[in-house]
Amino acid sequence: MAKVHNWQLGREMDYPYEGRRPEKQFAMIFDTNKCIACQTCTVACKTTWTTGRGQEYMYWNNVETKPYGYYPLGWDVTILDRLGVQEMDGPVYRGKTLFDAAPTGEIILGYLPEDIDYAHPNIGEDDSTGLMPQGAHLTLPHLQWMFYLPRICNHCTYPACLSACPRQSIYKRPEDGIVLLDQSRCRGYRECVRGCPYKKVYFNAQTRVSEKCIGCYPAVEGGRQTQCTITCIGKIRIQGFLNAPDKVDEDNPLDYLVHVKKIAQPLYPQFGLEPNTYYIPPIHVPAVYLRQMFGWGAERATDMYRQVAMDRKLLGALTLLGATPEIAHYFRVDGDSVIGYDAKESEIARVPLTEPVVIRELYDPKYRAFRTNIT
Ligand code: SF4
Numbered sequence: 236m237a238k239v240h241n242w243q244l245g246r247e248m249d250y251p252y253e254g255r256r257p258e259k260q261f262a263m264i265f266d267t268n269k270c271i272a273c274q275t276c277t278v279a280c281k282t283t284w285t286t287g288r289g290q291e292y293m294y295w296n297n298v299e300t301k302p303y304g305y306y307p308l309g310w311d312v313t314i315l316d317r318l319g320v321q322e323m324d325g326p327v328y329r330g331k332t333l334f335d336a337a338p339t340g341e342i343i344l345g346y347l348p349e350d351i352d353y354a355h356p357n358i359g360e361d362d363s364t365g366l367m368p369q370g371a372h373l374t375l376p377h378l379q380w381m382f383y384l385p386r387i388c389n390h391c392t393y394p395a396c397l398s399a400c401p402r403q404s405i406y407k408r409p410e411d412g413i414v415l416l417d418q419s420r421c422r423g424y425r426e427c428v429r430g431c432p433y434k435k436v437y438f439n440a441q442t443r444v445s446e447k448c449i450g451c452y453p454a455v456e457g458g459r460q461t462q463c464t465i466t467c468i469g470k471i472r473i474q475g476f477l478n479a480p481d482k483v484d485e486d487n488p489l490d491y492l493v494h495v496k497k498i499a500q501p502l503y504p505q506f507g508l509e510p511n512t513y514y515i516p517p518i519h520v521p522a523v524y525l526r527q528m529f530g531w532g533a534e535r536a537t538d539m540y541r542q543v544a545m546d547r548k549l550l551g552a553l554t555l556l557g558a559t560p561e562i563a564h565y566f567r568v569d570g571d572s573v574i575g576y577d578a579k580e581s582e583i584a585r586v587p588l589t590e591p592v593v594i595r596e597l598y599d600p601k602y603r604a605f606r607t608n609i610t
């Protein structure tokens with residue numbers, strides 16, 4: 236095992252390979268407060284990449300309702316339970332990672348889901364944490380809660396799938412950190428499926444090899460964001476690149492949200508993979524749940540989100556979500572607008588921070604009708 240630095244854990248950890256952190260890392264941020272579970276992202280991904288034989292059950296992108304929705308069934312609670320106590324001491328994680336907890340002779344603590352666990356991709360959708368007594372939705376605070384969690388492969392800095400593969404079929408691209416699977420090398424041992432705690436590698440029973448999210452690399456290489464991002468109805472996503480933690484650029488929207496403001500948090504950082512999809516946690520969910528799911532900074536992130544109107548730069552970065560199909564490498568707030576720039580510093584998006592209000596006439600002579608809503 237090599238010693239690598241995992242900034243999400245605030246410490247070094249053991250990993251089977253030397254760390255090769257790319258200069259810029261493919262990354263995505265989701266604002267869970269805005270997701271409406273329309274599943275447009277799921278369908279966009281499915282129709283783009285997984286319509287072949289043996290791919291019927293594959294959802295490289297899925298959206299599940301937490302706490303009771305899962306795909307595959309129980310993916311997170313199963314591995315959390317096996318990992319045991321997860322000791323967090325402020326910004327330093329003191330507990331075991333999945334690599335630390337590996338049984339003797341194995342590389343990582345994992346498990347292989349049963350086929351039946353993939354039978355219900357939308358299980359638990361819209362289920363809240365308890366029964367609502369009549370009229371309870373009118374009282375505050377709400378005792379019951381749920382929220383939508385969109386998920387893709389995290390293109391982890393220390394991928395479990397890569398380390399578990401006995402054929403070295405999985406590799407991480409040095410130019411952008413996208414994790415890919417070379418199907419010509421794969422022999423279908425499914426060690427990657429067993430190893431990935433997020434269960435984002437899928438075995439194709441027709442071709443007898445594994446498959447996973449490719450980070451829409453043909454689009455990304457051309458400067459466009461992924462399909463699931465540009466089709467998102469709720470404008471909850473932004474995809475771009477994170478710089479290495481010692482080379483943070485405040486003008487890069489992803490660096491700003493993840494490293495500078497720390498409002499976007501990783502999913503289950505305690506697993507030790509340094510996942511590269513980040514979440515702005517839902518503000519209405521109990522902190523104890525959010526801390527386990529998004530790490531020690533989750534509560535601070537929700538406090539910051541509540542105050543976002545006071546912070547123009549933060550508001551600007553968040554307004555860039557869903558503002559352009561192109562990848563924003565830089566951004567700046569200019570007066571009442573946020574401007575996004577591509578890698579060559581050309582303007583690709585300009586969005587007002589305050590939505591303009593247009594007041595229309597009560598009576599519309601064109602349609603000879605009165606309007607019920609004039610703003
Ligand atoms: S989320 Fe899973 S499949 Fe994706 S890179 Fe990480 S370990 Fe591999």
Ligand code: SF4
Pocket residue numbers: 269270271272273274275276277298383385466467468469470471
């Ligand atoms: S398209 Fe956007 S809003 Fe709709 S489910 Fe996907 S992430 Fe949520």
